[in-house]
Amino acid sequence: MLVSMKSILDDANENYYGVMSMNSINIEMVRGGIEAASEEHSPIIIQMGPGQIGKHAHLAEIVPVVKELAAKAPVPVALNLDHGSKLDDEIAAIQAGFTNVMIDASSLPYEENIQKTKTIVSLAHPMGVSVEAELGHVGQAADGDGITDDLYTNVEQAKDFVARTGCDALAVAIGTAHGNYPKGFVPKLDFDRLHELKEALQMPLVLHGGSGSGEGNLKKAVAGGINKINVCTDAFAAAKAGMLELLEENPDADFLALQMKAEASVKAFVKDYIHIIGSNDRYVFTDFESGSQE
Template sequence: MYVSMKEMLWHAHENNYAVMAINCVNMEQAKAIIQSASEEHSAVIINISPRQMKAHGHPEILAPMIRNMAEKVQVPVAFNLDHGANYEDIAYAIQCGFSSVMIDASGYEFEENIKRTSIVASLAHSKGLSCEAELGHVGLANQQDNIKADLYTNVGQACEFVQRTHCDCLAVAIGTAHGSYSKGFIPTLDFERLRLLKEALEMPLALHGGSGAGDENIKKVVAYGINKINVCTDLFKYARQSMADAIAANPNIDYMDVNIAAQEAMKKFIKRYMRLIGSSGRYTFEKSNGPEFD
């Protein structure tokens, strides 16, 4: 099923679990993600950032391909623009057939963030799409933004922000960051802030920078109310290593087989993560005799 994020995230919110939002730039990743979701009976969100879609995963190619794959499975699959900052990128994603968009105006002052988010939310809703926004700022791990408490989401502001923008999901900053942390480092998260945000907002909340946060932190943020967890860096590292291992094991391996090895390795990672955050087994169905993809 090809759907927006809204219904799946409200289901996660009402049933206290989280959905993976996995960055994807090619067919092998899309197949690994959707096959994993189908086999785990889990909803899933496929993400792509503006940088990724300009550098490699061109949306006019990916969007119809992902939609075609999604319509052949019986679990909810959304295709979401991740961290859309420019109106042009967001409008193009909608034109290409994305089912959801995120507007990230978190680097602006509060009122400007509200203004930009409101415009995008209104556009998305008019097209039947969902809209995610960000308040607070999830910065970069290599700049140690995760320990800058002044970037964290303010609970009072969050209530006003949601009321005025009508966003469907809010990404909150509680101590994670994008990219890779230094070796062995596990971030300390502000769980009390997360508890207060969930209590005040009573809506789906997203955690960005999920890679490298550690299993215990991930399980705990889900227990405290996170319903969407973005995963990019960890999966990319896992896929790259699986390709390197396949080549090391067989230097004459065919290019197609390298990609298949990466696809199967990514499935193992994704399925384990789905079980960790409680999304596995949420969608039950009878086995279909309809078309499938390999």
């Protein structure tokens, strides 16, 4: 079932578990992720960013796919715009049927971030769409971002930001970065800051740059109050690795076989990830049509 991301994350916040939010750019990734979540009785968030939408996951084509597969799933599925920064992109996602939009104005001065976030909240909430914002800045691993605390989220500022914007979830910067880390590097996260943020805000918190963060860090982050973990690089890598494995086994494998292998690899990856962040067995329905839950 397609639901608001807020409804998923409010439950995760109340019960201290994490939900995977996977960037998905085609039917194979969407189906692999939703099937994995369904089999593990877990909620899942499917997301894509404006760049991915522009290059491949066109709204008019990908949104009906997500809606169709979510409607058949016996678990909650949300559709999120990842790292929206332009008003036109946010409005297009809301009109297309996304159930959450993220406004990322974190690189702007503080007051500008507040004003842009308030604007998106004012547009989204009347349409039943929730909003994720970011305070502090999660940069790029390739640029060495996330190694120092220069851009980490300030606790007192976060309290003011949430009160003034009315956002439903907050992405916080505690030491992760987007993309691939240097080989062998595992980020060191500021768990004390995360604890302070959770205590102060008592709301769903989001970890961007979940790829490459390490199983230990992910488990500790969830225990410390992270409820949504964004995963892009590792999901894409799982699909690629599956196709390369098949080609090594059978160099004559055709395109259909490669796409099926990619989907199976994504599905296996998502199932493993669900267990790491503790969202498995959160939704076990005895009667899907009526929505009754065990």
